[in-house]
Amino acid sequence: MKVSRLFDNGNRFGMSAAVVAVSLMLMAVSAFAQEGAMSPYQDEQDGVSAGGKWMEFRSEDKMTGAKKVRFELLANNYFRQDPDYKPRVEVVCTNGKYQYADFNMGGRLGRPDYPGFWGQPKMEVMVRIDGSHDHKGWNWVRGRFLAMDKGTVRGVIGAQVFNLEVRTRTGPQIAEFSPAGLNLDEVKHVCDLTPHKP
Secondary structure, three states: OHHHHHHHHHHHHHHHHHHHHHHHHHHHHHHHHHHEEOOOOOOEOOEEEOOOOEEEEEEEOOOOOOEEEEEEEEOOOOEOOEOOOOOEEEEEEEOOEEEEEEEEOOOOEOOOOEEOOOOOEEEEEEEEEOOEEEEEEEEEEOOOEEEOOHHHHHHHHOOOOEEEEEEEOOEEEEEEEOOOOOOHHHHHHHHOOOOOOO
16 A cells, blocks of 8 residues: 555656656747747758847858848738748848848749739739738749738838738738837848838
Protein backbone atom coordinates (compact mmCIF):
# COMPACT_ATOMS: atom_id res chain seq x y z
CA MET A 1 0.00 0.00 0.00
CA LYS A 2 2.81 2.40 0.95
CA VAL A 3 4.61 1.60 -2.30
CA SER A 4 1.54 2.44 -4.41
CA ARG A 5 1.14 5.76 -2.54
CA LEU A 6 4.76 6.62 -3.19
CA PHE A 7 4.29 5.77 -6.84
CA ASP A 8 1.16 7.94 -7.02
CA ASN A 9 2.99 10.85 -5.36
CA GLY A 10 5.97 10.39 -7.68
CA ASN A 11 3.65 10.27 -10.67
CA ARG A 12 1.95 13.47 -9.55
CA PHE A 13 5.35 15.11 -9.13
CA GLY A 14 6.38 13.91 -12.58
CA MET A 15 3.16 15.20 -14.11
CA SER A 16 3.54 18.54 -12.30
CA ALA A 17 7.10 18.89 -13.58
CA ALA A 18 5.94 18.09 -17.09
CA VAL A 19 3.16 20.68 -16.89
CA VAL A 20 5.63 23.32 -15.65
CA ALA A 21 8.11 22.44 -18.43
CA VAL A 22 5.42 22.68 -21.12
CA SER A 23 4.18 25.99 -19.67
CA LEU A 24 7.69 27.45 -19.71
CA MET A 25 8.21 26.28 -23.30
CA LEU A 26 4.91 27.88 -24.40
CA MET A 27 5.85 31.14 -22.68
CA ALA A 28 9.21 31.15 -24.48
CA VAL A 29 7.54 30.49 -27.84
CA SER A 30 4.98 33.22 -27.15
CA ALA A 31 7.74 35.70 -26.22
CA PHE A 32 9.64 34.86 -29.43
CA ALA A 33 6.46 35.30 -31.47
CA GLN A 34 6.02 38.79 -30.00
CA GLU A 35 9.68 39.77 -30.41
CA GLY A 36 10.65 37.95 -33.61
CA ALA A 37 9.74 35.42 -36.27
CA MET A 38 11.56 32.60 -37.95
CA SER A 39 12.45 33.24 -41.57
CA PRO A 40 11.18 30.79 -44.21
CA TYR A 41 14.27 31.48 -46.34
CA GLN A 42 17.56 29.69 -45.79
CA ASP A 43 19.96 32.64 -46.06
CA GLU A 44 17.80 35.17 -44.23
CA GLN A 45 18.13 36.10 -40.56
CA ASP A 46 15.13 35.51 -38.34
CA GLY A 47 12.88 38.53 -38.15
CA VAL A 48 12.66 41.24 -35.53
CA SER A 49 9.83 43.63 -34.84
CA ALA A 50 9.80 46.69 -37.11
CA GLY A 51 7.02 48.32 -35.09
CA GLY A 52 3.33 47.49 -34.88
CA LYS A 53 2.60 44.19 -36.61
CA TRP A 54 5.48 44.53 -39.08
CA MET A 55 8.49 42.20 -39.06
CA GLU A 56 11.92 42.98 -40.54
CA PHE A 57 14.17 40.31 -42.07
CA ARG A 58 17.75 40.88 -43.29
CA SER A 59 19.99 38.97 -45.67
CA GLU A 60 23.09 39.45 -47.81
CA ASP A 61 23.60 38.20 -51.36
CA LYS A 62 26.46 35.69 -51.24
CA MET A 63 27.85 36.72 -54.62
CA THR A 64 27.35 40.48 -54.79
CA GLY A 65 27.29 41.33 -51.07
CA ALA A 66 24.08 43.33 -51.62
CA LYS A 67 22.25 44.02 -48.36
CA LYS A 68 18.58 43.06 -48.54
CA VAL A 69 15.83 44.00 -46.08
CA ARG A 70 12.33 42.53 -46.25
CA PHE A 71 9.42 44.00 -44.29
CA GLU A 72 6.45 41.69 -43.80
CA LEU A 73 2.92 42.48 -42.61
CA LEU A 74 0.47 39.64 -41.98
CA ALA A 75 -3.26 40.09 -42.46
CA ASN A 76 -5.59 39.98 -39.47
CA ASN A 77 -7.68 37.28 -41.19
CA TYR A 78 -7.35 34.11 -43.26
CA PHE A 79 -8.78 33.29 -46.68
CA ARG A 80 -11.05 30.27 -47.16
CA GLN A 81 -8.50 28.42 -49.32
CA ASP A 82 -5.87 28.17 -46.59
CA PRO A 83 -6.89 28.65 -42.95
CA ASP A 84 -3.27 28.05 -41.88
CA TYR A 85 -1.63 30.82 -43.95
CA LYS A 86 -2.43 34.49 -43.47
CA PRO A 87 -2.24 36.73 -46.56
CA ARG A 88 0.75 39.05 -46.38
CA VAL A 89 2.40 42.13 -47.81
CA GLU A 90 6.16 42.04 -48.36
CA VAL A 91 8.23 45.16 -49.06
CA VAL A 92 11.76 44.43 -50.29
CA CYS A 93 14.67 46.88 -50.33
CA THR A 94 18.26 46.38 -51.50
CA ASN A 95 21.29 48.50 -50.60
CA GLY A 96 19.16 51.26 -49.11
CA LYS A 97 16.67 51.54 -52.01
CA TYR A 98 13.11 50.32 -52.48
CA GLN A 99 13.05 47.38 -54.89
CA TYR A 100 9.50 45.94 -55.00
CA ALA A 101 6.46 44.92 -52.95
CA ASP A 102 4.16 41.92 -53.31
CA PHE A 103 0.82 40.76 -51.98
CA ASN A 104 0.80 37.01 -51.32
CA MET A 105 -2.53 35.44 -50.38
CA GLY A 106 -1.09 31.99 -49.71
CA GLY A 107 -3.08 30.22 -52.42
CA ARG A 108 -3.98 30.43 -56.07
CA LEU A 109 -5.33 33.76 -57.31
CA GLY A 110 -8.23 33.99 -59.70
CA ARG A 111 -7.49 34.42 -63.40
CA PRO A 112 -5.95 37.73 -64.54
CA ASP A 113 -8.29 40.39 -65.95
CA TYR A 114 -6.34 41.84 -68.85
CA PRO A 115 -2.85 42.14 -70.35
CA GLY A 116 -0.65 45.08 -69.41
CA PHE A 117 1.19 47.36 -71.83
CA TRP A 118 3.99 44.80 -72.29
CA GLY A 119 1.60 41.84 -72.38
CA GLN A 120 2.08 40.84 -68.73
CA PRO A 121 -1.11 39.54 -67.02
CA LYS A 122 -2.81 42.00 -64.65
CA MET A 123 -5.56 41.77 -62.04
CA GLU A 124 -7.77 44.60 -60.88
CA VAL A 125 -7.97 44.91 -57.10
CA MET A 126 -9.78 47.29 -54.78
CA VAL A 127 -7.58 48.98 -52.18
CA ARG A 128 -8.71 50.81 -49.05
CA ILE A 129 -6.15 52.94 -47.21
CA ASP A 130 -7.70 54.59 -44.15
CA GLY A 131 -10.72 56.56 -45.42
CA SER A 132 -10.07 56.36 -49.18
CA HIS A 133 -10.41 53.53 -51.67
CA ASP A 134 -9.29 53.00 -55.26
CA HIS A 135 -9.06 50.38 -57.99
CA LYS A 136 -5.57 49.28 -59.07
CA GLY A 137 -4.24 47.05 -61.82
CA TRP A 138 -1.43 44.93 -60.38
CA ASN A 139 0.83 42.51 -62.22
CA TRP A 140 -0.32 38.90 -61.71
CA VAL A 141 2.81 36.81 -61.02
CA ARG A 142 2.52 33.04 -61.65
CA GLY A 143 -0.98 33.00 -60.17
CA ARG A 144 0.38 33.36 -56.63
CA PHE A 145 1.53 36.97 -56.14
CA LEU A 146 0.36 40.44 -57.08
CA ALA A 147 3.08 43.04 -57.63
CA MET A 148 2.00 46.18 -55.78
CA ASP A 149 2.57 49.69 -57.11
CA LYS A 150 4.91 51.99 -55.18
CA GLY A 151 2.18 54.59 -54.53
CA THR A 152 0.06 52.03 -52.68
CA VAL A 153 3.10 50.90 -50.66
CA ARG A 154 3.78 54.51 -49.61
CA GLY A 155 0.14 54.82 -48.56
CA VAL A 156 0.20 51.58 -46.58
CA ILE A 157 3.34 52.29 -44.54
CA GLY A 158 1.75 55.42 -43.06
CA ALA A 159 -1.81 54.10 -42.69
CA GLN A 160 -3.94 52.86 -39.80
CA VAL A 161 -6.17 50.65 -42.00
CA PHE A 162 -5.32 48.76 -45.17
CA ASN A 163 -7.86 46.43 -46.77
CA LEU A 164 -7.43 44.67 -50.10
CA GLU A 165 -10.12 42.92 -52.13
CA VAL A 166 -8.79 40.34 -54.61
CA ARG A 167 -10.42 37.69 -56.76
CA THR A 168 -9.57 34.17 -55.68
CA ARG A 169 -10.57 30.88 -57.32
CA THR A 170 -13.64 30.82 -55.07
CA GLY A 171 -14.65 34.46 -55.59
CA PRO A 172 -13.68 37.85 -54.16
CA GLN A 173 -12.19 37.99 -50.68
CA ILE A 174 -10.88 40.81 -48.50
CA ALA A 175 -7.55 40.77 -46.66
CA GLU A 176 -7.64 43.09 -43.64
CA PHE A 177 -4.39 44.60 -42.35
CA SER A 178 -3.38 46.81 -39.41
CA PRO A 179 -0.24 48.60 -40.69
CA ALA A 180 0.00 51.24 -37.94
CA GLY A 181 3.15 51.41 -35.84
CA LEU A 182 5.82 50.72 -38.47
CA ASN A 183 9.15 52.38 -37.64
CA LEU A 184 9.17 54.93 -40.49
CA ASP A 185 12.70 56.12 -39.68
CA GLU A 186 13.99 52.58 -40.28
CA VAL A 187 12.04 52.34 -43.57
CA LYS A 188 13.48 55.68 -44.68
CA HIS A 189 17.00 54.48 -43.76
CA VAL A 190 16.91 51.03 -45.44
CA CYS A 191 14.47 51.72 -48.30
CA ASP A 192 14.60 55.48 -48.94
CA LEU A 193 10.80 55.26 -48.74
CA THR A 194 8.47 57.74 -47.03
CA PRO A 195 4.72 57.55 -46.42
CA HIS A 196 2.29 59.39 -48.66
CA LYS A 197 -1.44 59.80 -48.21
CA PRO A 198 -3.48 58.49 -51.17
